[in-house]
Amino acid sequence: MAKREYSFYPGCSSQKAASASNYQVSVNAMCDELDIKLNEIPDWNCCSASIGYAEGGELPRLALSARNMALSEKFNPGQDIVATCAACWLATRETKDRLNHEDALMKETNEALAAAGLKVAANQKVRHMVEVLIEDIGYEEMGKHVKKPLEGLKIAGYVGCQTNRPFGIDGESFENPKYLDKLVATLGAEPIENYEKKVQCCGGALAFSEPVKSQAMIKDIIEAAYDGGADMIVTPCPVCQMNVEVYQDQINAKYKTKFKMPVVYYSTLMAVAYGKSDKQAGLDGQIIKATQLEAITRR
Amino acid sequence: MGDMNVVKVEAYRNSFLKEVEANVEGGQWVKMCMQCGVCSGSCPLGSAWDHPPQELFMMIRAGKREEVLTSSSMWMCTSCYNCIVRCPRDLPITHIMHGLAHYAERLGLAPKNQPTRKFAKLFWNNLVKKGRVNELKLGVALYFMNGLVEGIKTALKMAPLGLNMLKTKRMNPLEYVGGHGIKDAAGLQAILKKARAIELAKAKKA
Known part of the structure; x- marks a missing residue:
């Protein structure tokens, strides 16, 4: 190739x-x-x-x-x-x-x-x-490289805003884009069907300037993932990843929740499924450890 | 800045809509709004806006200049683009909100203590200095943007989070003294200076 x-x-x-x-x-x-x-x-x-x-x-x-x-x-x-x-x-x-x-x-x-x-x-x-992955590589090719399928994992595909709107990914809808779910399935894991907060805003930059309002939205994003039975959330956006991962302690303190939901990138999942080490997959960068992925890298 | 406001009031005495059309990014679209309210209903922070986009559009057409430009509303935009993709008239609503916020800022009418306004200014000044955002300096500046006392409180509240970022090597204390940057920061600043000059010259004429 x-x-x-x-x-x-x-x-x-x-x-x-x-x-x-x-x-x-x-x-x-x-x-x-x-x-x-x-x-x-x-x-x-x-x-x-x-x-x-x-x-x-x-x-x-x-x-x-x-x-x-x-x-x-x-x-x-x-x-x-x-x-x-x-x-x-x-x-x-x-x-x-x-x-x-x-x-x-x-x-x-x-x-x-x-x-x-x-x-x-x-x-x-x-x-x-993600356009390169979907359009130039393709799901089939991405699947061929899987050495350690992510079997048994349930993953909520959190697409968020800016990879979805206003431009979006060709062939996907704004309201229910499926590409993360397809990718999750390609890697051998189970996507959460009808993940309710798939395209909900996390507050973006307003997580810094309007933390109370933003954390209320982030809470819903995490809660919906739990409701769907998810083990972790996957996202294509660095702002989504950070906002949804790092405030869980503060949200727990405020809302009396017990959130401990790992939030990873699509590339994290791919690196793990492709047989890379914890370090290569960036798993040491997780504040909320993705222990199930760590178990797979050690397999 | 205040002078520019006086000039604009004089120039557009009877039509705020015309002023917006000529001076605000995307402003020429405002008259296309058919008041369906889909934008307001789609906004993730809709309930936090004094006047959601649909209302702002009608207020512009009704000549409510002061109320629109001093409003904190457009500063509530998270740039999620929900309104843009759902608007049946294809108005670039997100950009119009950004444009209104910027115009209000340029005229000196934006609410001084609006937190997103302050953060947006910090962000811009941070990135212009070295060409790339210094996350640590931005974070610290953000904590202290409402003064020392509140800053210390915020910093203490955020300390566990900062520690988590440090532990996972997603933050580097050395960023505070040096940090990432581009080689040709002077070139970038020259570009931005020229761009601003072009824009201001146009703004004076509009």
Whole structure:
């Protein structure tokens, strides 16, 4: 099989010792198994996520993503841009779509980029890693690499917002996307049918600024997973992962619940099913330990 | 900033809708709203908004400038995009909310103590400095954004969480002194400065 190459935009949270560094670790293990080569965009910058609007405004906000695209075109020409973070993907894809359709914006953006000697054509596709898995690799191929099926595990596929809306994954519905469930089944585990909070918002950045309101939503997301009989939650988004995992102590204190629900990435599940070690799968990054996955890596 | 507000009041004396159309990201869509309320009903924090999107759209058309621009409502947007995908008229509602928030901020009318406004400003200033977000500095700045006393209380409350992040190597105390960044931060800042200048020049003309 020919090696697939992509221009990779990892994003701030995936950096070493950042909040989703364990995501990056598991992505590396997964890509290694699937013969995917990720060429990091040199000197990429933050996309300002969905919270850059207030101080940044429209053109500065879009210019952030445009700079990344310009660097990608320069150093990784001819490759699709791939992001693992939902917000990175959304911001970059929004910028690409708008640059492709708005001539005035394209002109202004290039005027701004010229201040650093850069220019953008916005001619590379912008994709989320799950699109690469589904569209370029395919479920069948992903299944062939499974060495340790995740048998007996029940997993709630929490898709969340930004890998689902407004762009979403081709062929999936906004209200009930099935791709995580299909992936879970491909790896030998059992997806929770009708997981009620599959596309519920976790609060995103407002988990920081409006913790009470956000934690009420997070509580529902976890509760619905328990109601469905889930052993753990899987998500494609670093913000979802963090918000749903790290506040469980605070939620327990406030709501008198006894939540202890591991929240992992799709790439964590894949790395484990592909026979990688705890460390390679990023399991040491779990605040709530995924003990059932650890048991499988030791098998 | 205050001056810009006076200029805009003078320029659009009789039509806040026209002002929004010319000055707010996505503002030209506001008149398309048919008041069905799907956006308000779909918003995960809908009940926390003084005026949910549907109401804001009608208030804009009714000329309620002060009430809209000083509202904390649009700062409640979590950017979940539920409203966008469900709107039967395809209004880019999330972007309009962001646009309204930014316009209110630019005019100096945004509610000063609104926590998401404060956080959004911290986030932007944090990322601009080195080109990448410094999560630790952002977190600490967030805890202390309402002053020292409340900051210490928040920091103590959040300490167990921070410890968990440290233990799992998802946080690095050294980030506070150095931390991640890009090589060409100066170039990035030049780009942003130019982008802001272009935008402000357009805003003055609008």
